[in-house]
Amino acid sequence: MNELFDLKKHREEMNKKIFYLQNKQINRLFALDTRAYLDGELSKKIKELLGLISSLILRYDDCDKYHMIRAVQEGCTDCEISETLAIGLIVGSTITVPALRKTEDILSKLRETQSKG
Amino acid sequence: MNELFDLKKHREEMNKKIFYLQNKQINRLFALDTRAYLDGELSKKIKELLGLISSLILRYDDCDKYHMIRAVQEGCTDCEISETLAIGLIVGSTITVPALRKTEDILSKLRETQSKG
Amino acid sequence: MNELFDLKKHREEMNKKIFYLQNKQINRLFALDTRAYLDGELSKKIKELLGLISSLILRYDDCDKYHMIRAVQEGCTDCEISETLAIGLIVGSTITVPALRKTEDILSKLRETQSKG
Amino acid sequence: MNELFDLKKHREEMNKKIFYLQNKQINRLFALDTRAYLDGELSKKIKELLGLISSLILRYDDCDKYHMIRAVQEGCTDCEISETLAIGLIVGSTITVPALRKTEDILSKLRETQSKG
Amino acid sequence: MNELFDLKKHREEMNKKIFYLQNKQINRLFALDTRAYLDGELSKKIKELLGLISSLILRYDDCDKYHMIRAVQEGCTDCEISETLAIGLIVGSTITVPALRKTEDILSKLRETQSKG
Amino acid sequence: MNELFDLKKHREEMNKKIFYLQNKQINRLFALDTRAYLDGELSKKIKELLGLISSLILRYDDCDKYHMIRAVQEGCTDCEISETLAIGLIVGSTITVPALRKTEDILSKLRETQSKG
Numbered sequence: 001m002n003e004l005f006d007l008k009k010h011r012e013e014m015n016k017k018i019f020y021l022q023n024k025q026i027n028r029l030f031a032l033d034t035r036a037y038l039d040g041e042l043s044k045k046i047k048e049l050l051g052l053i054s055s056l057i058l059r060y061d062d063c064d065k066y067h068m069i070r071a072v073q074e075g076c077t078d079c080e081i082s083e084t085l086a087i088g089l090i091v092g093s094t095i096t097v098p099a100l101r102k103t104e105d106i107l108s109k110l111r112e113t114q115s116k117g
Numbered sequence: 118m119n120e121l122f123d124l125k126k127h128r129e130e131m132n133k134k135i136f137y138l139q140n141k142q143i144n145r146l147f148a149l150d151t152r153a154y155l156d157g158e159l160s161k162k163i164k165e166l167l168g169l170i171s172s173l174i175l176r177y178d179d180c181d182k183y184h185m186i187r188a189v190q191e192g193c194t195d196c197e198i199s200e201t202l203a204i205g206l207i208v209g210s211t212i213t214v215p216a217l218r219k220t221e222d223i224l225s226k227l228r229e230t231q232s233k234g
Numbered sequence: 235m236n237e238l239f240d241l242k243k244h245r246e247e248m249n250k251k252i253f254y255l256q257n258k259q260i261n262r263l264f265a266l267d268t269r270a271y272l273d274g275e276l277s278k279k280i281k282e283l284l285g286l287i288s289s290l291i292l293r294y295d296d297c298d299k300y301h302m303i304r305a306v307q308e309g310c311t312d313c314e315i316s317e318t319l320a321i322g323l324i325v326g327s328t329i330t331v332p333a334l335r336k337t338e339d340i341l342s343k344l345r346e347t348q349s350k351g
Numbered sequence: 352m353n354e355l356f357d358l359k360k361h362r363e364e365m366n367k368k369i370f371y372l373q374n375k376q377i378n379r380l381f382a383l384d385t386r387a388y389l390d391g392e393l394s395k396k397i398k399e400l401l402g403l404i405s406s407l408i409l410r411y412d413d414c415d416k417y418h419m420i421r422a423v424q425e426g427c428t429d430c431e432i433s434e435t436l437a438i439g440l441i442v443g444s445t446i447t448v449p450a451l452r453k454t455e456d457i458l459s460k461l462r463e464t465q466s467k468g
Numbered sequence: 469m470n471e472l473f474d475l476k477k478h479r480e481e482m483n484k485k486i487f488y489l490q491n492k493q494i495n496r497l498f499a500l501d502t503r504a505y506l507d508g509e510l511s512k513k514i515k516e517l518l519g520l521i522s523s524l525i526l527r528y529d530d531c532d533k534y535h536m537i538r539a540v541q542e543g544c545t546d547c548e549i550s551e552t553l554a555i556g557l558i559v560g561s562t563i564t565v566p567a568l569r570k571t572e573d574i575l576s577k578l579r580e581t582q583s584k585g
Numbered sequence: 586m587n588e589l590f591d592l593k594k595h596r597e598e599m600n601k602k603i604f605y606l607q608n609k610q611i612n613r614l615f616a617l618d619t620r621a622y623l624d625g626e627l628s629k630k631i632k633e634l635l636g637l638i639s640s641l642i643l644r645y646d647d648c649d650k651y652h653m654i655r656a657v658q659e660g661c662t663d664c665e666i667s668e669t670l671a672i673g674l675i676v677g678s679t680i681t682v683p684a685l686r687k688t689e690d691i692l693s694k695l696r697e698t699q700s701k702g
Contacts (some may be wrong), residue, residue, distance in 0.1 A: 054405070332412075
């Protein structure tokens with residue numbers, strides 16, 4: 001799917017800019033962020049749902065899209081995703097609605113690509 | 118006014134996407150949100166000002182515009198709106214300034230339309 | 235009511251401490267905060283409801299209690315207050331629940347005092 | 352465990368106070384909140400971890416403790432919990448640290464009770 | 469640099485719109501905001517770094533860019549800026565990353581202009 | 586000063602509890618947090634003011650007190666501190682007032698100890 005490809009490329013370019021600052025603490029925090037989502041006792045799939053709900057609640061758009069794509073890649077069903085979004089909406093309130101809409105938009109594009117592929 | 122019409126249409130389309138998720142909890146929360154702004158002991162006008170200040174403080178742009186349009190529809194004067202925004206600015210701080218600017222922008226467009234109409 | 239008296243006294247003492255810092259910007263912001271709730275086109279009563287919902291949403295306990303007491307002093311009914319809290323809960327989500335509980339606690343104490351008085 | 356019992360009792364009493372307000376929207380939101388954590392495609396266990404990370408990120412202490420207790424009741428291991436907390440800390444930053452400490456405190460008390468029981 | 473010029477012009481125009489509301493409390497808060505960044509015991513340079521970290525943490529984009537430009541004007545080095553951003557990232561978490569990227573983008577443009585000038 | 590001693594002891598004990606979770610990502614983030622405040626191009630003193638304003642804005646009480654104590658240890662004057670707090674109050678709004686009061690309280694205790702010492 002092109003959108004996934006573009007988002008990845010955009011993230012890589014932006015991250016390069018940050019690495020240009022050559023600040024060790026910043027670079028290490030980026031490394032930690034990556035490692036936290038690897039398989040552990042919790043599967044990558046569940047960890048992506050944890051990342052999804054966290055970004056939804058903090059209205060962190062870019063990250064939200066990323067975790068949605070990753071959750072679908074790890075095999076989450078629509079129902080598993082919407083149950084996660086429902087908890088996010090109830091804990092995070094109606095202020096998460098715009099993020100919720102964008103998230104749903106990505107999901108329907110991903111499903112379209114899958115049914116074509 | 119076209120802007121009001123477009124905003125309503127956009128909200129309806131986006132909400133349809135969310136209903137497509139067929140999650141009962143999500144749908145019920147949307148219904149609650151609608152009902153909370155109906156006439157009660159507080160008038161719809163005052164409730165829209167309460168919605169306006171809440172979205173301003175949480176920097177929730179889409180919702181902010183919506184409540185501004187609704188407040189004007191319910192007959193709020195410029196002065197009632199700016200007194201509401203002033204409390205929002207003082208409680209919510211300078212981080213509400215960008216939302217404040219966008220809100221004021223909608224207000225001046227609405228007034229222009231009214232003076233022409 | 236003693237609780238109102240104590241809260242006022244506590245606020246005055248704490249504010250004196252802040253004034254001791256002798257920083258003009260800080261002192262001026264405090265003065266602005268006071269003036270924003272005076273009668274204008276919107277009544278003091280409505281302004282206190284705007285203050286109440288704002289502090290509820292930002293989970294700002296002290297200020298929340300203060301605006302609840304002031305709202306009751308300005309003659310708000312239980313129903314006007316609960317309609318305000320309902321909008322606060324829906325916009326601000328379940329994270330406002332602890333503040334909501336404390337707020338309701340103050341309200342019932344205030345009503346008790348009034349029925350005795 | 353007494354702490355669980357006390358927390359449940361406290362929540363029930365506080366919620367009664369809120370129901371006394373007799374506001375339909377408020378009561379319905381409480382009902383939604385309960386239903387969102389029931390078994391669905393995602394298990395109750397995973398839903399409690401989603402609730403735990405959400406309350407941690409929003410620094411919502413009471414709710415955090417509650418979901419920790421529920422997560423342990425649903426059979427989560429220490430490692431599953433700490434992997435959840437790690438994502439919460441990285442997305443939610445060092446401002447979640449006080450909540451993280453309190454959460455860990457509850458966890459060690461729960462484990463103590465289990466090893467005695 | 470054109471970007472600085474455009475940003476200044478944009479801010480002035482938007483602020484004019486807000487002044488049109490003729491609300492004294494709003495206008496006074498704007499005046500306070502300006503005065504807080506003037507030389508005091510802390511230099512303007514340090515105050516701009518304080519403004520930069522505050523807007524980064526609150527993800528307040530417009531203001532963030534403004535303080536970055538001002539920090540460079542006051543003679544901050546790349547290293548002083550990245551040390552400030554590192555603290556901002558650690559206190560404010562990965563949700564500040566998009567703001568961090570935009571901030572870094574402005575910085576590299578400012579440096580480019582300086583090396584040409 | 587005893588309060589500093591107690592706060593340090595409390596932090597150490599609480600942190601031990603977190604290390605007991607033996608989660609690498611959590612432990613590494615704690616290490617990053619410590620390193621970010623060491624001397625660099627910006628002095629430790631300025632970094633503590635950056636930490637102080639960040640915790641004030643996020644209403645992170647424990648951390649706020651800690652940075653206040655550290656700022657005084659690094660030789661900050663009352664005026665440097667109040668200029669920092671003023672920017673924090675204007676960017677972070679009146680919701681920072683309770684944190685501001687607690688912060689000022691610590692400051693006056695620290696000054697008392699110094700004048701006795």
